[in-house]
Amino acid sequence: DAGITQSPRYKITETGRQVTLMCHQTWSHSYMFWYRQDLGHGLRLIYYSAAADITDKGEVPDGYVVSRSKTENFPLTLESATRSQTSVYFCASCSLNTEAFFGQGTRLTVV
């Protein structure tokens, strides 16, 4: 099915562990984005990508790493998870001629 999917939907991890959130889109959109959503802060941009192998920092990049070796995938890695990274994470994609489409989100809890 065409669309944008995130996995896992829910994740509980321990402080200090590395965790990777996956994002896959089937439209071959050039642009992809990672956001975190916390109460009182709306959607804050972590990283974005204009094409494969091109990534840029957003508003809150510290503690996160991204890669984009293929157009359709944009994984987000927390290198050493902290409690402050407990949040809901959304991935989105778009082309120059479309609005951004969002995944269903990953709820991450760091204990």
Add this chain to the structure above:
Amino acid sequence: EDQVTQSPEALRLQEGESSSLNCSYTVSGLRGLFWYRQDPGKGPEFLFTLYSAGEEKEKERLKATLTKKESFLHITAPKPEDSATYLCAVQAGEAAGNKLTFGGGTRVLVKP
């Protein structure tokens, strides 16, 4: 730095009571301004794109307008099913990587 500010943060309406949500923005080279609706536990769902000052878009009870500094989302005669968080976002031009920046959202509750 691109900035988007939405007001009010929350809005309680009676069914049928029309109102407006505000989105003020600063962006380097606006490519588009977007309105999204978000229901609890779900990702944002696209409503409108506005590209230039003076443009208006309508969908059922919602109407979005755009000026050079702000956008309004007008809700006419709302129903309980219009209860949601409404998000505004601006997309910068290609020189800025088409970065998409969101405001904090307005939580709308429509009571029957």
